[in-house]
Amino acid sequence: MKTGKNKKWMLIILPAAVAMLFGVFAEQMTKGESETSQKESETVERVEIMQEESETNTGKYADTSSYEELDELYKEYFMLGTGCEAIDHWNNQLAEIGNPEKEALISRMYNSITFGNEFKPAYNFDASSETLFTVDFAAEELLDWAKENGVKVRGHVLVWHAQVNPSIFAKDFKAYSGGNLTVSDTDVLDEDCLVSREVLLERLKTYIYGVLE
Structure with missing residues (x-):
């Protein structure tokens, strides 16, 4: 009897556990994709900012004339x-x-x-x-x-x-x-x-x- 009950519980628990694991995996994948997308967006934004600064910084570079050659x-x-x-x-x-x-x-x-x-x-x-x-x-x-x-x-x-x-x-x-x-x-x-x-x-x-x- 115990064996039969255990089997029934396993049949109930296993699908739920598998579904939960897949849910966690999918969540992590989505999270990872979201973080990657965010990092790529931030990188593009930083490059654009650097380019804008480069284009507008004429004459604004640090004065190195007193530095040793x-x-x-x-x-x-x-x-x-x-x-x-x-x-x-x-x-x-x-x-x-x-x-x-x-x-x-x-x-x-x-x-x-x-x-x-x-x-x-x-x-x-x-x-x-x-x-x-x-x-x-x-x-x-x-x-x-x-x-x-x-x-x-x-x-x-x-x-x-x-x-x-x-x-x-x-x-x-x-x-x-x-x-x-x-x-x-x-x-x-x-x-x-x-x-x-x-x-x-x-x-x-x-x-x-x-x-x-």
Whole structure:
């Protein structure tokens, strides 16, 4: 009799417990999605505020004219540089080159710069060139600025796990994804359009030599 009663109670309790667990799980999922959405919204809002401040802060940057020049301070030990990007590349008003105040700070404090994105193969690979390389307009802007200001440049980067023009991987430099031609570096390419490992390595070698020359 006890066994029968226990079974009856189990039949009553188990569905209720399962339903409750699913309810808690669904609530947590909804809560998690809500928190993620809120964080994304807050991030977008912060970026917009920063961009607005950047656009309206001309002449309002901290006065660093009395600061020691960092490159002079450490010149006996190592070169001192900073990462930077060109405003013209993505019309990013938070970038450095193209902003007179930031340019002045960089040229006074540093003797080296590293490009944030402008030297990556997504923007400089050119299948129509013998060297497979044509300097991107934004990279050229940064190079010209560095030359004019006597600042050395560290390239970034010759090869990257992302931000690579997909045509470098493809036969006849024509990349296909889902049967359609693509120039997106985020698309998954169709296997039948891919070149062999040997061909790809030779292309990479040509591209790298093209950059360095």
